[in-house]
Amino acid sequence: MSIVRSILLAAAQNQAINDFALKSRVVKRATRAFMPGERPDDALDAGAVLTKDGRKLLYTKLGEAITNIGEADAVRDHYLWLFDQLKERGLPACVSIKPTQLGLDQSEARCLEHCLALATKAESVGSALWIDMEDSSYVDRTLALYETVKATSPRTGLALQAYLFRTPKDIERLRPLKPIIRLVKGAYAEPATVAFPTKSDTDAAYEAISRTMLDWATTGECTPVFGTHDIALLERLVAYADGIRVEKGKYEIHMLYGIREKEQARFRRDGHAVATLISYGNAWFRWYMRRLAERPANVLFVARSIFG
Ligand SMILES: Cc1cc2nc3c(=O)[nH]c(=O)nc-3n(C[C@H](O)[C@H](O)[C@H](O)COP(=O)(O)OP(=O)(O)OC[C@H]3O[C@@H](n4cnc5c(N)ncnc54)[C@H](O)[C@@H]3O)c2cc1C
Structure with missing residues (x-):
């Protein structure tokens, strides 16, 4: 590293x-490159502009590792409100949550309850819930959470991290569920006992796992989503998908607001399913430092x- x-x-x-x-x-001003503003309205207004080219949106309220379970209830209520806003404004958008923001550290049962409520609400307004992956100490619990939520709300997606040695096995475990997986490289400081310390190894793992997901997409066993700004890598994956006849709508490309915007628009013009993740809220510090890193x-x- x-x-x-x-x-x-x-x-x-x-x-x-x-x-x-x-x-x-x-x-705070410097963060504006990566987030349109702290208020939900800032994020919703910015998103409305982006969707003009037909792309989709993902929303995340920043904040992780809350300290009491009451905060998790408030986060759930906020997202329930947000889903109504998405419907009211006609925005083609999903919500991406962090399990620790919904109480994973305080009560796994309550976190699951919140995720189930959000996934059900999402489906009722034609949206879907995404579950982010946090540091490696949370992977087992997050996988268990995903398995339960996916069983009742099939449009739910999960982020997995290519830098973790365990990820190929985790994907294999999820395969019977026909998972919707957003593969990312991984944003946390992880020890060399669990994750590739070099970027080149992570990049190679990303490509290998992505190809596996595309192979499974040919039989409908996986919906692959590529959460990366690595354009050369994306081009290789698009060519691979083309070669094995996985159509453009059968996989998606997700990127963050403010990063590689021209490429996001170009992929969209080329007919790809593209979504931009927009963050908002005032707890931006940790998240922002990961973007700098x-x-x-x-x-x-x-x-x-x-x-x-
Ligand atoms: C939609 C989405 C959701 C994510 N969810 C998670 C998650 O749940 N858990 C998790 O651990 N991580 C998550 N991440 C972050 C991810 O793990 C990486 O840290 C991040 O995407 C940077 O890696 P990269 O794949 O873009 O490739 P890199 O190889 O790091 O970068 C490729 C190129 O993209 C550009 N680039 C990359 N990042 C930036 C940046 N911050 N600012 C400016 N240019 C940049 C650079 O020019 C770089 O050369 C998510 C990322 C995305 C796009």
């Missing part, structure tokens, strides 16, 4: 830096916006 990436991911866990950043107007050149971008 590069030194800059390690420092940024360590800073993401530091409370003092977190508190400073949340109060700093300049840092993904591309240390972003630190220069922030420095430039701070120092003019």
Whole structure:
């Protein structure tokens, strides 16, 4: 792992830096490259503009690792409200949640209850629920959660991380459920005992797992979603899908708001199913530090916006 990436991911866990950043107007301004604003309305308005080219949206309210279960109830209520907003505004959008934000650390049973309620609500408004994957200590519990929710709400999707050694086995385990998997490279600081320490190994794992998912898509056993901004990799996967006759609508490409926007629009013009994930909320610090860690050149971008 590069030194800059390690420092940024360590800073993401530091409370003092977190508190400073949340109060700093300049840092807040710098986050605007990756989020249209803190308010749900900022995210909904920005999303409405993006959907003009036919792409879909994903929404996430930032905040993870809550400290009491009451907060999880409030997050559930917020997302129930959001689903109604999506319907009212006619936005083709899903919601992506983090299990720890819905109480996974405090009560697995309550977290499951919340996920089931959200997935049911999603389906009632023609949307779907996505479950994000957090650090490796949560994978077993998140898989169990997904298995239960997917059984009652079949449109539910799950993120899996290519950098974890265990992911090929996890996908194999989910295969009988015809899973909807968004494969991402992985955003957390993980030990070398559980994850590839080098980017090239992660990239290779990503491609191999993606090809497997596309193979399964030929028989309807998986809906693959590629959550990456790695354009060369995406082009290779598109060519592979073409070669084995997996049509464009049978897999999707998901990217984050503000990153590779021109490529998102180009994939859409080429007839791909594209979705942009938009984050909002005031608990942006940890999430923002992970975005910086993904591309240390972003630190220069922030420095430039701070120092003019
Ligand atoms: C829709 C979506 C959902 C995600 N959900 C999860 C999740 O649930 N759990 C999880 O662990 N991770 C998640 N991630 C983050 C993911 O794990 C990676 O950390 C992130 O996508 C960066 O890796 P990459 O695949 O884009 O490829 P990289 O090889 O890191 O980057 C490819 C190229 O994209 C550009 N790029 C990448 N990131 C940035 C950035 N932040 N700013 C500017 N340019 C950038 C760079 O030019 C880079 O050269 C998600 C990502 C996406 C797109």
